[in-house]
Amino acid sequence: MNFAKNVELIASPPKSGRIDVLVPRCLIGNGKDVLGTSIDQEGLSSIQIEWRDGVITSIKGLKEISKGPEEILLPRFTEPHAHIDKAFSWSRSSNLKGTYQEALAANLSEYELRSKDELIFSVENSLNLALVNGIRAIRSHIDSFGKSAMRDWDLLEDVRKKWQEKIFLQFVALVPLDFWQTYEGDLLAQRVASNGDLLGGVIAPPFNKRRTFQSLLHLVQLANRLNCDIDLHIDESQSCSACGLKLLLDVLGQVKNEISITCSHLSSMGLLKEKMISHLARKMAKNKLKVVALPLTNSWLLGRKNRSTLIKRPMAPIFQLQKAGVVVTVGGDNSNDAWFPLSNFDPINLMAFSMPIAHLSPWDRLGLSPFTSSAAQVLGLQWDGVFQKGSPADFILLDSNSWVKALSDRPKRRVVVNGEFLNELPKTKNQHSQMISHD
Ligand SMILES: [Zn+2]
Secondary structure (H helix, E strand, O other): OOOOOOEEOOOOOOOOEEEEEEEEHHHEOOHHHHOOOOEOOOOEEEEEEEEEOOEEEEEEEOOOOOOOOOOEEEEOEEEEEEOOOOOOOOOOOOOOOOOHHHHHHHHHHHHHHOOHHHHHHHHHHHHHHHHHHOEEEEEEEEEOOOOOHHHHHHHHHHHHHHHOOOOEEEEEEEOEHHHHHOHHHHHHHHHHHHOOOEEEEEEOOOOOHHHHHHHHHHHHHHHHHHOOOEEEEEOOOOOOOOHHHHHHHHHHHHOOOOOOEEEEEOHHHHHOOHHHHHHHHHHHHHOOOEEEEOHHHHHHHOOOEOOEOOOOOOOOOHHHHHHHOOOEEEOOEOOOEOOEOOOOOOHHHHHHHHHHHHOOOOOOHHHHHHHOHHHHHHHOOOOOOOEOOOOEOOEEEEOOOOHHHHHHOOOOEEEEEOOEEHHHOOOOHHHHHHHHHHO
Protein backbone atom coordinates (compact mmCIF):
# COMPACT_ATOMS: atom_id res chain seq x y z
CA MET A 1 0.00 0.00 0.00
CA ASN A 2 1.28 3.42 -0.83
CA PHE A 3 1.13 4.95 2.61
CA ALA A 4 1.24 8.54 1.42
CA LYS A 5 -1.23 8.39 -1.41
CA ASN A 6 -4.06 10.13 0.39
CA VAL A 7 -1.96 13.08 1.35
CA GLU A 8 -1.67 16.20 -0.68
CA LEU A 9 0.75 18.64 0.77
CA ILE A 10 0.20 22.16 -0.33
CA ALA A 11 3.43 23.84 -1.33
CA SER A 12 2.80 27.01 0.63
CA PRO A 13 2.29 28.18 3.31
CA PRO A 14 4.12 25.78 5.65
CA LYS A 15 2.45 23.69 8.33
CA SER A 16 -0.37 23.04 5.88
CA GLY A 17 -1.92 20.03 4.24
CA ARG A 18 -5.03 18.24 3.09
CA ILE A 19 -5.89 14.65 3.77
CA ASP A 20 -8.72 12.15 3.19
CA VAL A 21 -9.20 10.07 6.31
CA LEU A 22 -11.57 8.05 8.47
CA VAL A 23 -12.54 9.92 11.63
CA PRO A 24 -14.57 8.67 14.61
CA ARG A 25 -17.81 10.63 14.28
CA CYS A 26 -17.85 11.43 18.01
CA LEU A 27 -14.58 13.34 17.55
CA ILE A 28 -16.08 15.77 15.04
CA GLY A 29 -17.17 18.89 16.85
CA ASN A 30 -19.64 20.42 14.43
CA GLY A 31 -22.20 18.05 12.90
CA LYS A 32 -23.06 20.60 10.19
CA ASP A 33 -19.62 20.14 8.59
CA VAL A 34 -20.32 16.50 7.86
CA LEU A 35 -24.09 16.50 7.39
CA GLY A 36 -25.23 13.58 5.22
CA THR A 37 -21.86 11.77 5.40
CA SER A 38 -22.26 8.08 6.06
CA ILE A 39 -20.91 6.37 9.17
CA ASP A 40 -19.64 2.79 9.05
CA GLN A 41 -20.52 0.18 11.67
CA GLU A 42 -17.48 1.15 13.77
CA GLY A 43 -18.54 4.79 13.90
CA LEU A 44 -16.00 6.02 11.34
CA SER A 45 -16.82 8.61 8.65
CA SER A 46 -14.89 9.45 5.47
CA ILE A 47 -13.73 13.02 5.89
CA GLN A 48 -11.48 15.51 4.17
CA ILE A 49 -9.52 17.73 6.53
CA GLU A 50 -7.48 20.71 5.52
CA TRP A 51 -5.13 22.75 7.67
CA ARG A 52 -3.04 25.87 7.33
CA ASP A 53 -0.42 27.35 9.67
CA GLY A 54 -1.04 24.51 12.11
CA VAL A 55 -4.79 25.11 12.38
CA ILE A 56 -7.71 23.18 10.86
CA THR A 57 -9.38 25.33 8.22
CA SER A 58 -11.89 22.93 6.70
CA ILE A 59 -13.66 19.68 7.57
CA LYS A 60 -16.03 18.11 5.09
CA GLY A 61 -17.60 14.74 4.45
CA LEU A 62 -16.45 12.76 1.42
CA LYS A 63 -19.33 11.64 -0.75
CA GLU A 64 -19.51 9.27 -3.68
CA ILE A 65 -15.96 8.03 -3.44
CA SER A 66 -15.04 4.84 -5.25
CA LYS A 67 -12.50 3.79 -2.62
CA GLY A 68 -12.61 4.93 0.98
CA PRO A 69 -9.68 6.49 2.88
CA GLU A 70 -7.13 4.06 4.28
CA GLU A 71 -6.04 5.88 7.40
CA ILE A 72 -7.77 6.66 10.69
CA LEU A 73 -7.26 10.15 12.05
CA LEU A 74 -7.12 10.68 15.83
CA PRO A 75 -6.08 13.68 17.89
CA ARG A 76 -2.63 13.50 19.47
CA PHE A 77 -3.24 11.86 22.83
CA THR A 78 -3.07 13.03 26.42
CA GLU A 79 -1.55 10.68 29.02
CA PRO A 80 -3.34 11.55 32.27
CA HIS A 81 -1.25 9.47 34.65
CA ALA A 82 2.41 8.54 34.17
CA HIS A 83 5.59 8.19 36.23
CA ILE A 84 8.27 9.48 33.87
CA ASP A 85 10.78 9.83 36.73
CA LYS A 86 11.08 6.08 37.24
CA ALA A 87 10.09 4.69 33.84
CA PHE A 88 12.59 2.23 32.37
CA SER A 89 14.18 1.53 35.76
CA TRP A 90 13.20 -2.19 35.64
CA SER A 91 16.75 -3.35 34.87
CA ARG A 92 18.07 -1.87 38.13
CA SER A 93 14.89 -2.30 40.17
CA SER A 94 12.78 -5.26 39.14
CA ASN A 95 9.84 -6.91 40.87
CA LEU A 96 9.54 -10.43 39.62
CA LYS A 97 6.76 -11.40 42.03
CA GLY A 98 4.61 -8.58 40.69
CA THR A 99 2.93 -7.62 43.97
CA TYR A 100 2.07 -4.11 45.15
CA GLN A 101 4.13 -4.51 48.33
CA GLU A 102 7.26 -5.64 46.48
CA ALA A 103 6.81 -2.84 43.96
CA LEU A 104 6.65 -0.29 46.76
CA ALA A 105 9.77 -1.68 48.45
CA ALA A 106 11.70 -1.75 45.16
CA ASN A 107 10.56 1.79 44.33
CA LEU A 108 11.71 3.14 47.70
CA SER A 109 15.20 1.68 47.44
CA GLU A 110 15.53 2.70 43.79
CA TYR A 111 14.43 6.25 44.64
CA GLU A 112 17.02 6.56 47.39
CA LEU A 113 19.81 5.76 44.94
CA ARG A 114 18.37 7.43 41.82
CA SER A 115 21.12 9.54 40.24
CA LYS A 116 20.65 12.64 38.18
CA ASP A 117 21.67 10.76 35.04
CA GLU A 118 19.24 7.95 35.78
CA LEU A 119 16.44 10.46 36.24
CA ILE A 120 17.30 12.18 32.95
CA PHE A 121 17.42 8.84 31.17
CA SER A 122 13.95 7.88 32.44
CA VAL A 123 12.43 11.23 31.57
CA GLU A 124 14.01 11.66 28.13
CA ASN A 125 13.32 8.09 27.12
CA SER A 126 9.68 8.50 28.14
CA LEU A 127 9.27 11.75 26.24
CA ASN A 128 11.00 10.55 23.07
CA LEU A 129 8.72 7.52 22.96
CA ALA A 130 5.63 9.53 23.83
CA LEU A 131 6.35 11.96 21.00
CA VAL A 132 6.79 9.38 18.25
CA ASN A 133 3.82 7.41 19.53
CA GLY A 134 1.57 10.47 19.28
CA ILE A 135 1.23 11.94 22.78
CA ARG A 136 0.86 15.72 23.14
CA ALA A 137 0.47 16.13 26.91
CA ILE A 138 1.44 14.14 30.01
CA ARG A 139 0.51 14.46 33.65
CA SER A 140 3.29 12.71 35.52
CA HIS A 141 3.58 11.98 39.22
CA ILE A 142 7.07 12.68 40.56
CA ASP A 143 8.53 11.01 43.66
CA SER A 144 9.20 14.09 45.81
CA PHE A 145 9.83 13.12 49.41
CA GLY A 146 13.57 12.42 49.45
CA LYS A 147 16.62 14.59 49.83
CA SER A 148 16.92 14.97 46.06
CA ALA A 149 13.40 16.36 45.64
CA MET A 150 14.36 19.96 44.91
CA ARG A 151 17.19 18.89 42.56
CA ASP A 152 14.68 16.72 40.69
CA TRP A 153 12.13 19.53 40.37
CA ASP A 154 14.86 21.90 39.06
CA LEU A 155 15.82 19.34 36.49
CA LEU A 156 12.23 18.67 35.49
CA GLU A 157 11.64 22.37 35.05
CA ASP A 158 14.44 22.43 32.45
CA VAL A 159 12.97 19.38 30.75
CA ARG A 160 9.55 21.01 30.61
CA LYS A 161 10.98 24.12 28.93
CA LYS A 162 12.98 22.08 26.46
CA TRP A 163 9.94 20.03 25.45
CA GLN A 164 7.23 22.68 25.60
CA GLU A 165 6.76 22.97 21.83
CA LYS A 166 6.21 19.24 21.48
CA ILE A 167 4.72 17.86 24.70
CA PHE A 168 2.92 19.76 27.44
CA LEU A 169 4.02 18.53 30.87
CA GLN A 170 2.15 18.77 34.14
CA PHE A 171 3.69 17.37 37.33
CA VAL A 172 2.20 16.01 40.53
CA ALA A 173 4.35 15.95 43.67
CA LEU A 174 3.97 12.38 44.93
CA VAL A 175 4.63 12.15 48.67
CA PRO A 176 3.24 10.34 51.72
CA LEU A 177 0.10 12.24 52.75
CA ASP A 178 1.54 13.42 56.11
CA PHE A 179 4.44 15.09 54.31
CA TRP A 180 2.25 18.09 53.47
CA GLN A 181 2.06 18.91 57.18
CA THR A 182 5.84 19.30 57.49
CA TYR A 183 7.97 22.39 56.88
CA GLU A 184 9.56 20.77 53.78
CA GLY A 185 6.10 19.89 52.58
CA ASP A 186 4.98 23.47 52.85
CA LEU A 187 8.00 24.70 50.86
CA LEU A 188 7.44 22.10 48.16
CA ALA A 189 3.73 22.96 47.98
CA GLN A 190 4.52 26.61 47.34
CA ARG A 191 6.92 25.72 44.58
CA VAL A 192 4.47 23.27 43.00
CA ALA A 193 1.64 25.79 43.15
CA SER A 194 3.69 28.59 41.64
CA ASN A 195 4.46 26.39 38.59
CA GLY A 196 0.81 25.44 38.07
CA ASP A 197 1.51 21.83 39.05
CA LEU A 198 -0.39 19.59 41.47
CA LEU A 199 -0.14 18.21 44.99
CA GLY A 200 -0.32 14.43 45.28
CA GLY A 201 -0.30 11.65 47.81
CA VAL A 202 -1.24 8.06 48.48
CA ILE A 203 -4.22 6.71 50.39
CA ALA A 204 -4.21 2.93 50.44
CA PRO A 205 -5.14 0.51 53.21
CA PRO A 206 -4.16 -0.24 55.86
CA PHE A 207 -4.34 3.30 57.25
CA ASN A 208 -5.31 5.02 60.46
CA LYS A 209 -8.66 6.64 59.75
CA ARG A 210 -8.34 9.58 62.13
CA ARG A 211 -4.82 10.44 61.14
CA THR A 212 -5.55 10.10 57.43
CA PHE A 213 -8.64 12.28 57.77
CA GLN A 214 -6.53 15.00 59.40
CA SER A 215 -3.81 14.75 56.74
CA LEU A 216 -6.37 14.88 53.96
CA LEU A 217 -8.14 17.84 55.51
CA HIS A 218 -4.81 19.65 55.81
CA LEU A 219 -3.97 18.87 52.17
CA VAL A 220 -7.32 20.10 50.82
CA GLN A 221 -7.04 23.31 52.86
CA LEU A 222 -3.43 23.85 51.76
CA ALA A 223 -4.33 23.31 48.11
CA ASN A 224 -7.22 25.78 48.35
CA ARG A 225 -5.00 28.34 50.02
CA LEU A 226 -2.44 27.99 47.22
CA ASN A 227 -5.07 27.58 44.48
CA CYS A 228 -3.43 24.38 43.38
CA ASP A 229 -5.12 21.17 42.17
CA ILE A 230 -4.74 17.71 43.71
CA ASP A 231 -4.26 14.25 42.20
CA LEU A 232 -4.30 11.34 44.66
CA HIS A 233 -3.37 7.69 44.33
CA ILE A 234 -6.45 6.48 46.15
CA ASP A 235 -7.82 3.01 46.93
CA GLU A 236 -5.31 1.18 44.74
CA SER A 237 -6.20 -1.99 46.58
CA GLN A 238 -8.37 -5.07 46.73
CA SER A 239 -9.33 -4.55 50.38
CA CYS A 240 -11.24 -2.00 52.45
CA SER A 241 -13.37 -1.01 49.44
CA ALA A 242 -13.43 2.74 48.71
CA CYS A 243 -12.23 3.52 52.27
CA GLY A 244 -10.05 6.37 51.02
CA LEU A 245 -12.80 7.80 48.83
CA LYS A 246 -15.24 7.80 51.73
CA LEU A 247 -12.72 9.73 53.85
CA LEU A 248 -12.17 12.21 51.04
CA LEU A 249 -15.92 12.77 50.69
CA ASP A 250 -16.15 13.29 54.48
CA VAL A 251 -13.40 15.92 54.27
CA LEU A 252 -15.16 17.65 51.38
CA GLY A 253 -18.31 17.73 53.48
CA GLN A 254 -16.46 19.88 56.01
CA VAL A 255 -14.51 22.37 53.89
CA LYS A 256 -15.26 24.68 51.04
CA ASN A 257 -13.35 23.29 48.10
CA GLU A 258 -12.71 25.26 44.95
CA ILE A 259 -9.85 23.35 43.38
CA SER A 260 -10.02 20.32 41.11
CA ILE A 261 -9.37 16.92 42.69
CA THR A 262 -8.50 13.85 40.65
CA CYS A 263 -8.85 10.37 42.09
CA SER A 264 -6.30 8.10 40.41
CA HIS A 265 -6.94 4.33 40.55
CA LEU A 266 -10.07 4.15 42.72
CA SER A 267 -9.77 0.41 42.17
CA SER A 268 -11.48 -1.04 45.23
CA MET A 269 -14.60 1.06 44.60
CA GLY A 270 -15.40 -1.40 41.81
CA LEU A 271 -15.74 -4.19 44.40
CA LEU A 272 -18.65 -2.52 46.22
CA LYS A 273 -22.29 -3.41 45.67
CA GLU A 274 -23.97 -1.56 42.77
CA LYS A 275 -26.16 0.54 45.05
CA MET A 276 -23.17 1.79 47.01
CA ILE A 277 -21.20 2.46 43.83
CA SER A 278 -23.93 4.70 42.43
CA HIS A 279 -24.43 6.44 45.78
CA LEU A 280 -20.71 7.31 45.97
CA ALA A 281 -20.55 8.15 42.25
CA ARG A 282 -23.35 10.70 42.66
CA LYS A 283 -21.51 12.27 45.61
CA MET A 284 -18.33 12.41 43.54
CA ALA A 285 -20.13 14.13 40.67
CA LYS A 286 -21.56 16.68 43.09
CA ASN A 287 -18.04 17.42 44.33
CA LYS A 288 -16.72 17.54 40.74
CA LEU A 289 -14.16 14.83 41.47
CA LYS A 290 -12.44 13.43 38.39
CA VAL A 291 -11.16 9.89 37.93
CA VAL A 292 -8.17 8.32 36.23
CA ALA A 293 -8.72 4.58 35.86
CA LEU A 294 -5.56 2.52 35.45
CA PRO A 295 -6.61 -0.96 34.32
CA LEU A 296 -3.18 -2.22 33.28
CA THR A 297 -1.33 -1.72 36.56
CA ASN A 298 -4.41 -2.72 38.59
CA SER A 299 -4.66 -6.00 36.68
CA TRP A 300 -0.96 -6.67 37.09
CA LEU A 301 -0.47 -5.75 40.75
CA LEU A 302 -3.64 -6.10 42.75
CA GLY A 303 -4.97 -9.14 44.55
CA ARG A 304 -2.10 -11.44 43.60
CA LYS A 305 -2.10 -14.72 45.48
CA ASN A 306 0.31 -17.58 45.03
CA ARG A 307 -1.04 -20.13 42.54
CA SER A 308 -4.56 -18.74 42.78
CA THR A 309 -5.96 -16.57 40.02
CA LEU A 310 -8.13 -13.70 41.15
CA ILE A 311 -11.25 -13.57 38.99
CA LYS A 312 -12.97 -10.47 40.35
CA ARG A 313 -10.54 -7.69 39.61
CA PRO A 314 -10.36 -4.37 41.48
CA MET A 315 -10.77 -1.49 39.01
CA ALA A 316 -12.58 1.85 38.93
CA PRO A 317 -16.24 1.30 37.95
CA ILE A 318 -15.92 3.38 34.78
CA PHE A 319 -19.46 3.05 33.40
CA GLN A 320 -21.20 3.75 36.69
CA LEU A 321 -19.02 6.82 37.25
CA GLN A 322 -19.72 8.11 33.72
CA LYS A 323 -23.43 7.50 34.25
CA ALA A 324 -23.36 9.67 37.37
CA GLY A 325 -21.64 12.46 35.41
CA VAL A 326 -18.07 11.96 36.64
CA VAL A 327 -15.31 12.64 34.10
CA VAL A 328 -13.33 9.41 33.73
CA THR A 329 -10.14 8.93 31.79
CA VAL A 330 -7.87 5.91 31.35
CA GLY A 331 -4.13 6.24 31.87
CA GLY A 332 -1.08 4.08 31.33
CA ASP A 333 0.54 4.53 34.77
CA ASN A 334 3.94 2.86 35.02
CA SER A 335 6.23 1.80 32.19
CA ASN A 336 8.97 -0.74 32.58
CA ASP A 337 9.55 -0.25 36.30
CA ALA A 338 8.92 -2.23 39.50
CA TRP A 339 5.20 -1.39 39.37
CA PHE A 340 4.66 -2.55 35.81
CA PRO A 341 7.27 -4.19 33.60
CA LEU A 342 5.51 -3.70 30.25
CA SER A 343 4.17 -0.71 28.32
CA ASN A 344 5.95 2.04 26.42
CA PHE A 345 4.03 5.34 26.26
CA ASP A 346 1.98 4.12 23.33
CA PRO A 347 -1.65 5.27 23.47
CA ILE A 348 -2.77 2.73 20.85
CA ASN A 349 -1.23 -0.09 22.89
CA LEU A 350 -2.95 1.30 25.96
CA MET A 351 -6.29 1.18 24.15
CA ALA A 352 -5.68 -2.30 22.76
CA PHE A 353 -4.82 -3.76 26.16
CA SER A 354 -7.10 -1.85 28.51
CA MET A 355 -10.27 -1.92 26.40
CA PRO A 356 -10.85 -5.67 26.88
CA ILE A 357 -10.16 -5.40 30.62
CA ALA A 358 -12.48 -2.42 31.10
CA HIS A 359 -15.13 -3.46 28.53
CA LEU A 360 -14.68 -0.19 26.64
CA SER A 361 -15.26 -0.11 22.89
CA PRO A 362 -13.67 2.39 20.51
CA TRP A 363 -16.91 2.77 18.52
CA ASP A 364 -18.83 3.98 21.60
CA ARG A 365 -18.53 7.67 22.48
CA LEU A 366 -18.04 6.85 26.16
CA GLY A 367 -15.62 4.06 25.27
CA LEU A 368 -13.36 6.40 23.31
CA SER A 369 -13.63 9.58 25.38
CA PRO A 370 -11.60 8.20 28.35
CA PHE A 371 -8.62 8.07 25.97
CA THR A 372 -9.26 11.37 24.18
CA SER A 373 -11.42 14.30 25.29
CA SER A 374 -11.81 13.28 28.96
CA ALA A 375 -8.06 13.00 29.36
CA ALA A 376 -7.63 16.51 27.94
CA GLN A 377 -10.35 17.74 30.30
CA VAL A 378 -8.66 16.24 33.37
CA LEU A 379 -5.43 18.06 32.51
CA GLY A 380 -7.36 21.26 31.84
CA LEU A 381 -5.97 21.55 28.30
CA GLN A 382 -7.18 24.28 26.00
CA TRP A 383 -8.07 21.84 23.21
CA ASP A 384 -10.30 18.89 24.13
CA GLY A 385 -9.12 16.79 21.16
CA VAL A 386 -12.35 17.22 19.19
CA PHE A 387 -11.85 18.24 15.55
CA GLN A 388 -13.39 21.43 14.26
CA LYS A 389 -12.41 24.49 12.29
CA GLY A 390 -9.89 26.46 14.34
CA SER A 391 -8.65 23.51 16.37
CA PRO A 392 -4.95 22.59 16.17
CA ALA A 393 -3.63 20.31 13.43
CA ASP A 394 -2.30 17.87 16.01
CA PHE A 395 -3.01 14.37 14.74
CA ILE A 396 -1.98 10.83 14.56
CA LEU A 397 -2.74 8.85 11.41
CA LEU A 398 -3.05 5.08 11.65
CA ASP A 399 -2.48 3.06 8.51
CA SER A 400 -5.72 1.15 8.91
CA ASN A 401 -9.31 1.38 7.73
CA SER A 402 -11.00 -0.11 10.79
CA TRP A 403 -10.74 0.02 14.56
CA VAL A 404 -10.47 -3.75 14.76
CA LYS A 405 -7.43 -3.76 12.45
CA ALA A 406 -5.92 -0.68 14.09
CA LEU A 407 -6.04 -2.28 17.54
CA SER A 408 -4.92 -5.72 16.33
CA ASP A 409 -2.21 -5.10 13.75
CA ARG A 410 0.03 -2.46 15.33
CA PRO A 411 -0.36 -0.34 12.18
CA LYS A 412 2.19 2.17 11.00
CA ARG A 413 1.44 5.62 12.21
CA ARG A 414 2.32 9.15 11.29
CA VAL A 415 2.25 12.02 13.72
CA VAL A 416 1.43 15.62 12.87
CA VAL A 417 2.57 18.23 15.40
CA ASN A 418 1.28 21.73 14.92
CA GLY A 419 0.62 21.11 11.22
CA GLU A 420 3.92 19.39 10.44
CA PHE A 421 4.62 15.69 9.99
CA LEU A 422 6.95 14.54 12.74
CA ASN A 423 9.72 13.28 10.46
CA GLU A 424 9.90 16.76 8.95
CA LEU A 425 10.47 18.45 12.30
CA PRO A 426 14.03 19.49 13.06
CA LYS A 427 15.53 17.39 15.86
CA THR A 428 16.75 19.30 18.87
CA LYS A 429 20.42 18.79 19.69
CA ASN A 430 19.66 17.10 23.01
CA GLN A 431 17.15 14.72 21.49
CA HIS A 432 19.72 13.69 18.94
CA SER A 433 22.43 12.98 21.49
CA GLN A 434 19.91 11.08 23.61
CA MET A 435 19.15 8.82 20.69
CA ILE A 436 22.81 8.18 20.03
CA SER A 437 23.59 7.34 23.64
CA HIS A 438 20.65 5.05 24.28
CA ASP A 439 19.65 3.51 20.96
ZN1 LIG B 1 0.57 5.97 39.57
